[in-house]
Amino acid sequence: MADVALRAGVSSQTVSRVSNGDAAVVETTRQKVLDAMRELSYRPNSAARALKRGDFRAIGVISMGLTSTGNVRTLDAIAGSAARAGYAVTLIPLDAPTQDNVKGAFTRLDELAVDAVVLIMEVHLLDAAALTLPPHVKVVVVDSDATGRFPVVDTDQRQGARAAVRHLLDLGHDTVWHLAGPEESYAAGRRAEAWEAALREEGRTVPPVLRGDWTPESGYEAGLELAREGDCTAVFVANDQMALGVLRAFHDHGVRVPEDVSVIGFDDIAEAASFIPPLTTVHQDFARVGALCVDAVLRELAGETMEGTRLVATTLVERDSTAAPGARSH
Numbered sequence: 001m002a003d004v005a006l007r008a009g010v011s012s013q014t015v016s017r018v019s020n021g022d023a024a025v026v027e028t029t030r031q032k033v034l035d036a037m038r039e040l041s042y043r044p045n046s047a048a049r050a051l052k053r054g055d056f057r058a059i060g061v062i063s064m065g066l067t068s069t070g071n072v073r074t075l076d077a078i079a080g081s082a083a084r085a086g087y088a089v090t091l092i093p094l095d096a097p098t099q100d101n102v103k104g105a106f107t108r109l110d111e112l113a114v115d116a117v118v119l120i121m122e123v124h125l126l127d128a129a130a131l132t133l134p135p136h137v138k139v140v141v142v143d144s145d146a147t148g149r150f151p152v153v154d155t156d157q158r159q160g161a162r163a164a165v166r167h168l169l170d171l172g173h174d175t176v177w178h179l180a181g182p183e184e185s186y187a188a189g190r191r192a193e194a195w196e197a198a199l200r201e202e203g204r205t206v207p208p209v210l211r212g213d214w215t216p217e218s219g220y221e222a223g224l225e226l227a228r229e230g231d232c233t234a235v236f237v238a239n240d241q242m243a244l245g246v247l248r249a250f251h252d253h254g255v256r257v258p259e260d261v262s263v264i265g266f267d268d269i270a271e272a273a274s275f276i277p278p279l280t281t282v283h284q285d286f287a288r289v290g291a292l293c294v295d296a297v298l299r300e301l302a303g304e305t306m307e308g309t310r311l312v313a314t315t316l317v318e319r320d321s322t323a324a325p326g327a328r329s330h
């Protein structure tokens with residue numbers, strides 16, 4: 001900075017003001033300083049400036065893995081919203097949802113100097129009933145029944161599941177089978193609870209729950225079971241990738257969709273409209289989730305007290321995989 005000041009013929013304080021974008025600097029003086037910076041290949045030390053201000057313009061994200069559609073699309077939405085707000089994102093993925101891993105991630109992000117942390121907590125912690133987070137850190141939690149100490153942003157999973165069941169019942173199906181996600185998943189649990197509640201409210205039979213792991217392979221195995229189930233005319237699948245596996249199993253065993261069995265998914269992935277047949281599904285607005293996460297972070301950093309859960313509504317997308325029940329072929 002002293003070299004730049006000497007080359008430009010100004011004080012070091014003036015160089016600092018130019019580096020920080022101070023509009024009060026006279027334009028001719030600013031240009032002298034900028035020219036000297038270019039000639040000397042000088043770049044302001046953003047890390048040092050951030051330490052001085054206590055504002056790093058960075059958001060840390062801790063994610064319980066990057067294999068699920070929800071986590072990846074939520075992370076993408078957070079990164080996009082953060083960039084538009086002038087913030088960088090530092091990601092730490094966890095290989096297992098344990099207290100020690102989460103605490104270690106917070107320690108690492110503290111070392112990397114971030115202003116706040118978004119925790120994408122799709123699954124229950126394996127070694128604790130509730131997560132204990134550092135009290136001094138600004139935190140926003142995604143996809144969780146997290147403690148009331150932190151703001152939570154989530155898709156309205158129950159609304160989406162109820163809409164799926166209601167759609168199938170309104171078509172005339174007597175009941176709806178369900179292929180749920182993993183038991184440790186918050187989202188899978190809420191979707192399964194809403195499915196069962198919707199059936200019970202209508203006085204319908206509640207079939208046994210089938211379980212998958214979000215993959216098409218697990219959907220295929222469940223589809224084989226359903227193909228052998230003569231009474232199944234409708235199935236609500238907890239995500240689109242498992243629904244793809246179900247569709248393939250039905251195809252391999254001569255079960256027509258939707259003539260014999262209606263299939264509805266959840267997520268509305270980009271490929272869902274290209275399935276055979278195109279998949280009726282529940283659309284999640286991940287862009288809105290990401291925007292609300294960053295908005296909550298910025299509000300917390302501005303000193304606002306953010307509490308409670310902000311739910312993002314879902315939308316039922318009707319395509320060709322659902323219809324009124326017909327005669328089952330055997």
